Amino acid sequence: MSKILLNDCGPEVTQMVNKLLGEKIAVQNSSFDAAKSLQQFNMVILEAGNKKPEELFQQVKSLRYACNFRNIPIILIKNQSDNRPNHSYIMAGATEILSLQDPPLACRQILQGYLIPNRQPLEQEMEYLTTFINSTRHVLKTMASMEAEYKELYFANDFRIFGDISGIIGLSGEAEGTAVITFYWDLARKVISQMMRVTDDKINAELIHDGVGELINMISGFSKKSFIGKPYHFELSLPTVVMGSGHQIGHPEDSSIAMLIFDMERSSFALQVCLKTKVKKRMIS
Amino acid sequence: MKVIVTDDSLVMRKIIVNVVESLGHEGIHATNGQDLLALLEQFADEVGLVLLDWNMPGLSGVEALKAIQGNSRFRAIPVFMVSTESEDVKIDEALKAGAKGYLSKPFTPEELAAKIKDIFG
Numbered sequence: 001m002s003k004i005l006l007n008d009c010g011p012e013v014t015q016m017v018n019k020l021l022g023e024k025i026a027v028q029n030s031s032f033d034a035a036k037s038l039q040q041f042n043m044v045i046l047e048a049g050n051k052k053p054e055e056l057f058q059q060v061k062s063l064r065y066a067c068n069f070r071n072i073p074i075i076l077i078k079n080q081s082d083n084r085p086n087h088s089y090i091m092a093g094a095t096e097i098l099s100l101q102d103p104p105l106a107c108r109q110i111l112q113g114y115l116i117p118n119r120q121p122l123e124q125e126m127e128y129l130t131t132f133i134n135s136t137r138h139v140l141k142t143m144a145s146m147e148a149e150y151k152e153l154y155f156a157n158d159f160r161i162f163g164d165i166s167g168i169i170g171l172s173g174e175a176e177g178t179a180v181i182t183f184y185w186d187l188a189r190k191v192i193s194q195m196m197r198v199t200d201d202k203i204n205a206e207l208i209h210d211g212v213g214e215l216i217n218m219i220s221g222f223s224k225k226s227f228i229g230k231p232y233h234f235e236l237s238l239p240t241v242v243m244g245s246g247h248q249i250g251h252p253e254d255s256s257i258a259m260l261i262f263d264m265e266r267s268s269f270a271l272q273v274c275l276k277t278k279v280k281k282r283m284i285s
Numbered sequence: 286m287k288v289i290v291t292d293d294s295l296v297m298r299k300i301i302v303n304v305v306e307s308l309g310h311e312g313i314h315a316t317n318g319q320d321l322l323a324l325l326e327q328f329a330d331e332v333g334l335v336l337l338d339w340n341m342p343g344l345s346g347v348e349a350l351k352a353i354q355g356n357s358r359f360r361a362i363p364v365f366m367v368s369t370e371s372e373d374v375k376i377d378e379a380l381k382a383g384a385k386g387y388l389s390k391p392f393t394p395e396e397l398a399a400k401i402k403d404i405f406g
Binding site for chain 1 (some may be wrong): 293295297303325340368370371372393394
């Protein structure tokens, strides 16, 4: 049964959700709480009401962060008369924006669509994803003496990442793609301070920026060795780093984007791996 | 004794320099291969060891290593690779190019310290 959190939702929205999704869901009503973890929920619905745009933007952003990189859709319910542009809420982390006046059948299909379970990884995908999982844990344990616990995997259909800083590395060769590690700022600072064996206050933005790039470099480099002689072998580019919530990262076309979620130090980080083998074309005579 | 630490990552250089200095040597930062060669021009007589990354912008680690081996002033300075490249074929390439040893990333400070002690005997 899917668990849905209704955040600041009035009786009209509550009734609408129950009516649209019926008995297949367990609904929990709650007022907005930025500190509350949302990992247990399959969906979060937030009612805009009369909130000012900036307040609503911050609430959406806080809810997205509270999802800890999990694949939890955040649905924003607005009044039809609300003409405020939707773009900023999407960039803050909202997945879909609906109104009470939208056709019920369409709303039901949209909400049910977001509750469809993510697909399971193929065996050949787990072959290389397992290597990246083990490499990530090994690099953090060795360089920072930190234990990363692998929690879950899903396939993203969104180029946006809602962390604070990402280290990106290009992969090319027998296989091509990208590997991206994304942290929240506080955890990134903690990791770099542990790597350098200094206290958090000695770590500035430059060191965090540099360290995150070096982490994805080491994770990818350590993974690479396992793929010698296999279809997934690759060479590494130099890493780049981007900062800012909701940053978007491009990936090669026609390839799955696997999101690997790790818990560490009461926080989470994500590793995105997008890798595909090159298709060898045959001449047909 | 001076030890030149060559890596385009500031964090990695600081980690390695900390280990070098904990062993009583002076760590000098080099951000890439060109920087390394310029520092060797300046300090060759005082340098006891070069720690060298592989993948860097501009001159790669192995290219810098070959340049060092091709210079009579620098040839005797031991060069130790510290890199994410961990495939046997890459390690062989570095050793044939003149590296005295190889340490793959990730590493613990203790592992690096042990390698440096081995080089200095």
